[in-house]
Amino acid sequence: MKIEAVRGGICAVKGVRAYGLKEGNKGLALIEGKGIAVGMFTLNKIKAAPVRFTEQQLENGGGRLSAIIANSGGANSFTGDKGMKNAEKMAELVSASLGVRKAEVAVASTGHIGKQLDMELIERQLGEVVKGLTAEETGSTAAAKAIMTTDTFLKEQAVSINQNDEGDGVAIGGIAKGSGMIFPHLNTATMLCFIYTDASLGAEALRMSLKDAIDNSFNMVVVDGDMSTNDLVLLVSTGKGGEISEEDFKAGLNVVCTELAKQMAQDGEGATKFIAVRVKRAASVEDAREIARAIVRSPLVKCAIFGERLDLTCGRIIATIGSCTTVGEVDPGVISINVKSDKEKEVLAVDKGAFVDLSGVARGILNGKELLIEVDMDVGDVEATAWGCDLTYDYVRINVA
């Protein structure tokens, strides 16, 4: 079995057409692709209208989707009954335009909370987007661009999975948006992400694979610790590709989700550095995940990394490890911290409970754009990785407006 990154995003998948456009901060994306669909939705107790609507659609529409419509520039969240009517109206418009069942249209929104959508604009934009629908890779790109908000680059990823060299395998492709308000909780989705595959799998296999992949990817990305009312991940299987085992599909889906998750961390609002924190030799996967996430979440750690201060970074990592309340006993005397950078070679900064004297070296190692911080807990044999970014003046600048 061979998993390879390929071009094309969601349009790498047989049976998928997409397009999108953006005017100012208001964009619209449309994806057409029929099949069995599963979704994961924000655990926020205040769910935006499109999230509630799409959850209902998947329940009432028999777990199938024919199209997804997503707008940026308005979250349609905290918008009362009118918000629900507008989400339904978006599905109706798609149903009429594409001749698909209204019950098989998913709706997603992103943007500011509390304002009603501009339905006239959405209707006009939809008319144009429908005309542009294409199975070429430009369709995926246009859709990915249309849903960007504070994102500085579009996020898409596709892989092909082949059992042999004849190339008659399956594809998995996804697009996503998200660079702020990102702090997924376990078992929930995060940001907007639409994934298609031509693998022919049942709803239960899709659901289990998606949950697994999200736990290892989107749930391990932290930008600022806030949780959106609009987070949503959809996975649709068109079934037009070859046969694949559930295990191989999972492996491929993990790659797509992990790459998209890393792209989100790299595009963290105001970020100058991409940080991967790998917690090794933890007592359990839950411990490893909580510690890794807590470290990339800590504002003090993130500021110290922005300031390229290794001593402060390590001190604050230690404090953060200890503050993980659900983690079992922590033995500070055995913890080690190793830092790798894309610019310098690696440095062992903390060696079994003691800070290493790094006079002179201390500053250089954090000077890179990509950092891998390895925390060795030395109490077990499990590891987990979380991704995040530094906390900079630009994070504040972006979020004051």
Add this chain to the structure above:
Amino acid sequence: MKIEAVRGGICAVKGVRAYGLKEGNKGLALIEGKGIAVGMFTLNKIKAAPVRFTEQQLENGGGRLSAIIANSGGANSFTGDKGMKNAEKMAELVSASLGVRKAEVAVASTGHIGKQLDMELIERQLGEVVKGLTAEETGSTAAAKAIMTTDTFLKEQAVSINQNDEGDGVAIGGIAKGSGMIFPHLNTATMLCFIYTDASLGAEALRMSLKDAIDNSFNMVVVDGDMSTNDLVLLVSTGKGGEISEEDFKAGLNVVCTELAKQMAQDGEGATKFIAVRVKRAASVEDAREIARAIVRSPLVKCAIFGERLDLTCGRIIATIGSCTTVGEVDPGVISINVKSDKEKEVLAVDKGAFVDLSGVARGILNGKELLIEVDMDVGDVEATAWGCDLTYDYVRINVA
């Protein structure tokens, strides 16, 4: 019963002498005052040496303290066996200087993590501080200044509690430090805080009163969501004052702790605005506290307030309310948000689930230095208040170094 704010900090309490000095970022404070003592300590699993040492002292010393020594400029945290020896050495030095039992000396430290203390400096500073010990209010002030780190002003508060007009009551006085790395957890202490009283109360009454006061005060302050390895609150009763009921003592202690907590929020690193969030009509006190704390913790809410954007602030408050995982059902249709400022009159920004159209007003109301944000959940009859500050460029500037 009358509770009045009085001058003098810890030196407002009969039987207390204090002094301190600061050289560069290295300070030393010494407080002398004999009596029954209780403490609350950080729940961080990696506890600094002075925290572990002082916990042991209270256990082994029969629950009495004669003196507290506290240094700034070094946390003595993650410092291994040598760190514990240095904490003990600090107690020994005080024991020899003041002629008190070593077992009755508490030790506290604050500063960067991972470095050993400069014991020669501490010994020399102690010699000078002992000479300066005084029962005058200048003693409290000098001690409060000595333990400051990134604090921009010293924190002290005292009250007198009188049963009648004859003034023969009791006093409670405290000093504290803390402006960053502040995010206390329930049932734990936060930052450094030393409180004295001349009220004559037993250890159990002191312990219950302190736990109660901390839940309503320090545990409701959030600056950045990080949790220190060095947090510690000590309460010592000299017993030299008049009689008081436990209930009246609790009321007075609540005032002292709440005022010190608010001073910490006002001095939040880089803060330009002091924010109080009062969650009203919640279903339970736990819900009210969690929601209030989550709102003052959210980086996005804090940035929006720094940017004085009322619409964004309210939208992000809504998202934050929904993200409180331990809170029961939330009904977005009944939530209201009212904002009061020291500069403008109040504004109802969200009215029973809908954003109020505030064109023109929106910016002005957040223009003040002190904001009270009232969130009306309309599901019960319980309230709680949390205190915090905005997230600014200066927070980043302070913490990169």
